[in-house]
Amino acid sequence: MTETRTSLRDYQRQLSARLANQETRQTISKLGIRAGGELWLVDLADAGEVIPVPAILPVPLMRQWFRGVANVRGRLCSVVDFSAFTGREAVTVDQRSRLLLIGDHYRMNAGLLVEAVLGLYRDEDFVNGPGLTLKWCKADYKDRQGSLWKQLDMDSLTSHPEFLQVGI
Secondary structure (H helix, E strand, O other), rough: OOOOOOOOOHHHHHHHHHHHHHHHHHHHEEEEEEEOEEEEEEEEEHHEEEEEOOOOOOOOOOOOOOHHHHHEOEEEEEEHHHHHHHOOOOOOOOOOEEEEEEEEOHHOOOEEOOEEEEEEEEHHHHOOOOOOOOEEEEEEEEEEOOOOEEEOOHHHHHEEEEEEEEOO
């Protein structure tokens, strides 16, 4: 018997395609992450893939939140510490930490370093929150336990001059 091996990236693409073809496409639409002790939601369409944190090579004369570059399957990827970028304490990389690669449609080889990925969520898991007006926050919600979640506005983040200017 021949064993067929699938790369993680191919598996995630196949899974994404299956989800898009199912009725649940409307319900399972967000990825939960934790950064700086805050809970964030990312639209699945905005997330490229989630990988364990690879070796990161620091780059001199960059902003404190720019952790450096990483080799992701032969492609150099900028690594932004999302927690530090939002003004919180920098991520301490451990076994739960992940690199959330930004979706290919943004044409940006970059990833957000986060404390943890918390799983997939449906819209009905949340109710509207208090109406925060924060940078890079599309909306805010509360879950059934009363925890506050912010929805990342990836369009706004990836086009904002502050995010694009990594040098000092």
